[in-house]
Amino acid sequence: MAAKRLRRAAAMALALGSVSALVACSGPVAVGEGGDADATLIYDLGLEMTTLDPAAVFDVSASIINAQVYEQLVGYATDSDEIEGELAESWERNDDATEYRFVLRDDVAFESGGELSSADVEFSFNRLKNLQGGSAYLMDGITVASEDERTVVVSSEVPKPELLAMLATQSFSVYDSAAVQERGGLADESAATEDTAGDAFFEESFGSGAYALASYEPNAEVELVASESWRGDAPDFAKVLVRNSRSIQQQTLNIQNGGSDVTNSLSSPQVAELDAESVNVISQPLPQVIYFALTNSGGPTVNDDFRRAVALGIDYDGIVEMAGEGARQGTGVIPTTLAGAIPEGEGLQRDVEAAKAALAASGMADQPLSISFGSDYAVGGQDMGLFAQKIQSDLEEIGMTVELDGAPTQVSRTANQEGKVQAALWPFPPDYADASQFLIHSPGGLLAERIHWTAEEAPEIVALADAAQHAVDDADRAAAYEAWARALRDTNRFIAVVEVPQNLVTSKRVGSLNMDVAGEPQINLFTLEQ
Numbered sequence: 001m002a003a004k005r006l007r008r009a010a011a012m013a014l015a016l017g018s019v020s021a022l023v024a025c026s027g028p029v030a031v032g033e034g035g036d037a038d039a040t041l042i043y044d045l046g047l048e049m050t051t052l053d054p055a056a057v058f059d060v061s062a063s064i065i066n067a068q069v070y071e072q073l074v075g076y077a078t079d080s081d082e083i084e085g086e087l088a089e090s091w092e093r094n095d096d097a098t099e100y101r102f103v104l105r106d107d108v109a110f111e112s113g114g115e116l117s118s119a120d121v122e123f124s125f126n127r128l129k130n131l132q133g134g135s136a137y138l139m140d141g142i143t144v145a146s147e148d149e150r151t152v153v154v155s156s157e158v159p160k161p162e163l164l165a166m167l168a169t170q171s172f173s174v175y176d177s178a179a180v181q182e183r184g185g186l187a188d189e190s191a192a193t194e195d196t197a198g199d200a201f202f203e204e205s206f207g208s209g210a211y212a213l214a215s216y217e218p219n220a221e222v223e224l225v226a227s228e229s230w231r232g233d234a235p236d237f238a239k240v241l242v243r244n245s246r247s248i249q250q251q252t253l254n255i256q257n258g259g260s261d262v263t264n265s266l267s268s269p270q271v272a273e274l275d276a277e278s279v280n281v282i283s284q285p286l287p288q289v290i291y292f293a294l295t296n297s298g299g300p301t302v303n304d305d306f307r308r309a310v311a312l313g314i315d316y317d318g319i320v321e322m323a324g325e326g327a328r329q330g331t332g333v334i335p336t337t338l339a340g341a342i343p344e345g346e347g348l349q350r351d352v353e354a355a356k357a358a359l360a361a362s363g364m365a366d367q368p369l370s371i372s373f374g375s376d377y378a379v380g381g382q383d384m385g386l387f388a389q390k391i392q393s394d395l396e397e398i399g400m401t402v403e404l405d406g407a408p409t410q411v412s413r414t415a416n417q418e419g420k421v422q423a424a425l426w427p428f429p430p431d432y433a434d435a436s437q438f439l440i441h442s443p444g445g446l447l448a449e450r451i452h453w454t455a456e457e458a459p460e461i462v463a464l465a466d467a468a469q470h471a472v473d474d475a476d477r478a479a480a481y482e483a484w485a486r487a488l489r490d491t492n493r494f495i496a497v498v499e500v501p502q503n504l505v506t507s508k509r510v511g512s513l514n515m516d517v518a519g520e521p522q523i524n525l526f527t528l529e530q
Contacts, residue, residue, distance in 0.1 A: 054173035070173035070207035118146035123177035210524030267381030268324025305362035330496030340435035340481025375406035
């Protein structure tokens with residue numbers, strides 16, 4: 001196994017579900033005796049990237065590629081929910097979680113020629129902030145300073161117990177500052193308008209990961225090769241060819257018949273149709289929940305009894321069964337994989353008679369409900385339209401009139417963002433795996449604003465959110481977030497429906513399958529089995 005796992009300096013309790021095998025194996029796929037200087041891994045993936053610049057990346061395909069090329073100060077241990085060092089050898093935190101001090105490894109070399117120092121961390125973080133990309137907000141209230149060549153201090157204006165989870169994301173990748181500056185990279189306040197390094201990340205690697213970028217063909221393929229500067233064991237697969245493949249049918253055919261080695265786009269029902277003798281599969285829950293949001297701007301969803309009828313009328317068990325093996329019922333807006341969630345098994349239960357009674361009590365049984373969703377949107381390979389149709393059928397059974405308002409993702413998402421829909425069916429994929437990300441559902445928060453639900457209308461829930469934000473101790477945080485999640489659930493304004501798993505499917509010649517908490521594989525840990 002390639003030696004990417006580093007000395008553990010600290011752990012973060014996220015209570016994430018463990019990776020489990022679905023097909024062709026009853027446990028983690030075993031490490032093989034492989035290794036071939038000419039071995040190429042073929043990865044079918046829908047390439048949606050507009051950049052490979054870590055400070056600007058905001059799509060899944062680019063993140064999967066960058067995860068092989070760039071490292072962060074910390075990351076998640078393989079097949080674990082614990083955070084350990086990557087570029088950081090060790091760290092310590094003050095009592096109120098406003099200051100973190102990181103000591104860097106002294107054996108890290110970048111593919112572009114430099115050696116890791118605190119200046120690279122400082123440059124990378126400040127460039128993330130000042131480039132003003134989609135993830136720049138993660139640096140709000142945060143400063144980074146070099147104490148010496150191997151020591152970095154990250155400070156926050158407010159308690160930030162979630163900082164390690166933030167730093168484990170691709171947005172906080174560290175790269176060769178000198179080389180990026182030579183290509184026009186800037187980290188000061190002029191970066192937003194003057195930085196010209198973005199395209200350089202399509203042309204060469206500035207990272208310290210196990211792989212380096214060899215070539216990029218827009219909308220076609222990306223080729224990675226084993227990095228000559230990597231400090232660990234050489235990967236079994238010397239090359240990785242990531243091919244643009246948007247057809248699920250073609251991906252299924254390729255992985256089944258040996259035309260590719262890896263895909264992570266198939267749903268659990270699609271995986272169940274594969275020949276278990278020709279593939280390896282692992283699955284794990286993603287830290288996101290598909291939820292049903294009901295507007296507070298007018299119509300029947302303003303009524304408490306009507307919303308209660310919706311919540312009681314949904315057949316949660318049926319939806320979980322439809323989503324396939326590895327799916328879970330959502331218990332609240334915080335995924336059950338995260339500390340602070342309402343525990344698994346404590347989700348809402350369908351009660352048809354109670355739902356009918358609540359609908360009658362609302363006096364709005366004759367009012368139609370329109371469900372908005374992305375007609376071409378999928379989560380873990382699951383078509384959102386199928387979930388919408390199931391909910392429509394469930395609610396019609398209790399006497400509601402339900403209309404489906406599916407539209408292309410961009411159209412549907414824009415309407416939802418502008419607060420123009422009555423009921424919206426969407427997931428919320430967090431930017432990092434921590435309960436604090438889900439406070440945007442709280443009254444007055446970003447998602448609550450879209451359903452016209454203000455902080456003034458629910459001050460008690462706002463107070464619970466504030467208490468959760470200010471809790472620092474792990475146990476106190478978990479309890480505070482769970483209390484907030486329960487209070488939010490009781491309003492039936494955001495109804496948690498289902499948590500869909502991520503499936504990683506490989507050919508039989510690939511072993512040591514793994515995914516991190518975001519569903520991204522560490523390809524350098526894959527082994528060549530045949």
